[in-house]
Amino acid sequence: MSSASEKSSRGNAGQFRVASELCRRGMQASITLGNTPGVDVLCMSADGRKCVTIQVKTFRAGQNKCTVGEKAEVDRGDLFFWVLVGLKDDEHPNATERFYILPSKDMARNVKDRHDRWLATPGRNGQKHHESRIRNVWMNNKGPAGRFDISEYEDRWDYIEKALA
Numbered sequence: 393m394s395s396a397s398e399k400s401s402r403g404n405a406g407q408f409r410v411a412s413e414l415c416r417r418g419m420q421a422s423i424t425l426g427n428t429p430g431v432d433v434l435c436m437s438a439d440g441r442k443c444v445t446i447q448v449k450t451f452r453a454g455q456n457k458c459t460v461g462e463k464a465e466v467d468r469g470d471l472f473f474w475v476l477v478g479l480k481d482d483e484h485p486n487a488t489e490r491f492y493i494l495p496s497k498d499m500a501r502n503v504k505d506r507h508d509r510w511l512a513t514p515g516r517n518g519q520k521h522h523e524s525r526i527r528n529v530w531m532n533n534k535g536p537a538g539r540f541d542i543s544e545y546e547d548r549w550d551y552i553e554k555a556l557a
Contacts, residue, residue, distance in 0.1 A: 406450025406477045407432045413491065417549055419556060430463065433475075437556040444471045444555050451476065454484025458529045460503065465527070467500040473552055474499045476529065476542070490531070493548040502540040503527050 407423050411433050414421035420436040428434075433446040445468075451458040458476045478490035511521050530539040 402452075402479065402481070403448070403450050405479055407448045409479065409489075410446065410448050410475045410477055410491070411435075413549070414552070417553070419552070430468075435552060435556070442471075442556045444473060444552055446473045446475055446552075449474065449476045451478050452484055453478035453480050453487035453489055456531050458531070460499075460527050460529055462507075462525050462527065464529075465500050465504040465507065466496075468496040470495070470497075471555055472496040473555075478531070491547055491549075492531070492542045492545045493551050494542065494545045495551055498545075499529075503529065506540045 411421035411423050414433070414435050418438055420438065420440070422434045424431055424434060428445075430447060431445040432448040434443060435446060436443045449458050449460055455478070458478075460474075464474065473496060474492075474494045476490075476492040476494070478487070480487050480489060507527050511523065513521065515521055528539070530541050532541060532543045
């Protein structure tokens with residue numbers, strides 16, 4: 393399988409895994425299959441009265457970071473969430489599957505702040521960092537100084553549940 397094909401398959405698997413977990417928790421979830429730009433999963437309360445939108449980013453469970461694009465710097469409101477899901481793969485068969493649930497405002501504020509700090513900080517040899525469309529989100533405090541550590545968001549499904557209450 394090619395790298396692009398593998399990445400696409402991993403992304404699709406992550407979306408299905410998030411939808412599965414939401415359904416297991418009593419919510420109704422539907423994958424958009426690319427038909428809604430910027431939204432991977434629609435999630436409704438069991439009674440169908442409230443709906444939230446979710447952007448899913450999938451990473452390898454054995455890794456310590458997940459990359460997101462510059463669109464992560466945009467606060468899309470109280471009914472939009474990011475779910476970063478770490479899935480096992482052949483390279484990390486014993487890794488633990490992980491879910492990080494982040495409200496849009498928290499993701500936007502922290503990703504923008506950390507990226508601005510990175511741009512303002514000299515690189516390894518004192519060189520200036522150049523603008524990039526890629527942003528790194530770290531799973532714990534093992535990343536570089538000034539990173540966005542999302543460990544406090546692990547398994548915080550209650551954020552979505554409260555938004556749908």
